[in-house]
Amino acid sequence: MDFAPTQEQRQIREMVTEFVDEEVVPRAADIDNEDEFPHDLIDEMAQLGLMGMPIPAEYGGAGLDYHAYAMALEEISRGSGGLGTIVAAHISLACNMLYEFGNETQKEQYLTPLAEGEEIGAFALSEPGAGSDVPAMETTAEPIGGDPHEEEDPDEYVVDGGKLWISNGSVADTVVLFAKTDPDAGNKGISSFVVRPEEDDGFHVEGTEDKLGDKGCPTAELRFENMHLPADRRLGEAGQGFVHALKTLNGGRITIAARGVGIAQAALDEALAYAQKREQFDRPIGDFQAIQHKLADMDTKTEAARMLMHKAADRKIRGESYVKAAAQAKLYASEVSREVANEGIQIHGGYGYTKDFPVERFYRDAKLNEIYEGTSEVLRNTIADQLFD
Numbered sequence: 001m002d003f004a005p006t007q008e009q010r011q012i013r014e015m016v017t018e019f020v021d022e023e024v025v026p027r028a029a030d031i032d033n034e035d036e037f038p039h040d041l042i043d044e045m046a047q048l049g050l051m052g053m054p055i056p057a058e059y060g061g062a063g064l065d066y067h068a069y070a071m072a073l074e075e076i077s078r079g080s081g082g083l084g085t086i087v088a089a090h091i092s093l094a095c096n097m098l099y100e101f102g103n104e105t106q107k108e109q110y111l112t113p114l115a116e117g118e119e120i121g122a123f124a125l126s127e128p129g130a131g132s133d134v135p136a137m138e139t140t141a142e143p144i145g146g147d148p149h150e151e152e153d154p155d156e157y158v159v160d161g162g163k164l165w166i167s168n169g170s171v172a173d174t175v176v177l178f179a180k181t182d183p184d185a186g187n188k189g190i191s192s193f194v195v196r197p198e199e200d201d202g203f204h205v206e207g208t209e210d211k212l213g214d215k216g217c218p219t220a221e222l223r224f225e226n227m228h229l230p231a232d233r234r235l236g237e238a239g240q241g242f243v244h245a246l247k248t249l250n251g252g253r254i255t256i257a258a259r260g261v262g263i264a265q266a267a268l269d270e271a272l273a274y275a276q277k278r279e280q281f282d283r284p285i286g287d288f289q290a291i292q293h294k295l296a297d298m299d300t301k302t303e304a305a306r307m308l309m310h311k312a313a314d315r316k317i318r319g320e321s322y323v324k325a326a327a328q329a330k331l332y333a334s335e336v337s338r339e340v341a342n343e344g345i346q347i348h349g350g351y352g353y354t355k356d357f358p359v360e361r362f363y364r365d366a367k368l369n370e371i372y373e374g375t376s377e378v379l380r381n382t383i384a385d386q387l388f389d
Contacts, residue, residue: 016075024079031216046117060115066313070258077262081365082216084259089167092252094121097176101235119173124163135187141179159227169220190241194233202227213364253330257309260333264302267344267362305333324386331379334369341366
């Protein structure tokens with residue numbers, strides 16, 4: 001594996017870094033305080049081609065490889081963890097679901113405006129009683145019409161139920177929804193659908209969560225009440241939704257690793273700058289070995305997490321199995337982001353515990369990495385399963 005970025009990858013990273021430093025970093029504290037979806041930044045990112053980075057140009061994307069995409073998302077997350085989640089949920093989950101499992105008509109109609117940044121996507125899988133245990137979901141999509149004995153598709157589906165913890169859920173123009181089309185078939189009875197909130201009667205946003213961090217990205221509770229979906233909104237074959245979800249989340253873990261690396265890098269940068277200007281006992285605290293060792297560990301962990309992220313991206317690009325690599329990257333980068341952010345606060349001392357400095361925000365944003373798109377506990381199970389396979 002060649003760790004030297006190509007000229008294109010360097011250019012992408014430089015362009016995103018400049019955008020983040022000029023437009024995102026100055027706004028990050030306000031986004032955190034106001035917890036409002038940053039429509040204007042999303043519009044600017046769409047103009048830069050950042051809302052469909054790995055999606056082919058024929059569907060409105062930029063056609064970047066996963067190394068460049070991960071680099072870009074790392075930089076975005078360095079500026080704002082909430083903005084990083086917005087982009088990751090939109091691209092890695094919603095866009096990739098449509099690209100991997102949609103037919104040509106669905107890609108042209110729903111994927112293209114998402115990849116161009118004209119619309120926002122969401123991925124509705126989790127429920128109050130079905131987080132890590134996906135088959136425990138209770139949302140149903142009852143097939144109406146057609147003859148199942150003749151293997152005919154139904155005319156439509158009627159959806160009832162609800163979803164929780166849906167990133168971008170309250171602002172999305174397209175929601176990829178998972179529901180049981182055969183409640184008695186376990187994980188083989190789950191199907192995936194395209195939902196258009198403005199068009200589909202029975203779609204309701206119950207509210208958004210007041211979260212510890214990840215501000216700016218609305219995390220919504222959704223409810224579906226007698227919501228009729230035409231049969232052509234189903235993605236792929238009936239009963240394949242569970243497989244769709246697992247494959248999509250596997251790719252998404254690479255970008256959550258990128259979010260973790262970006263937050264860790266932000267915490268390291270702030271701690272290093274503070275250590276060079278904060279004086280105690282008549283010299284900068286960075287002169288003390290205790291602080292130097294903290295910074296050395298922070299940098300080493302961040303670099304190791306970045307390597308794991310690119311290893312997973314490399315395996316995905318090569319078409320090799322990357323289940324374990326993605327799980328390891330996401331697990332390690334998630335925990336490293338919290339650890340490095342914690343040390344960033346410690347180096348800042350009392351100031352780090354206040355909102356006058358950004359390190360407390362990094363800590364709050366980092367914690368989410370260990371929970372969504374596969375908890376650290378579930379990822380350890382995944383890695384162990386791969387070892388024994």
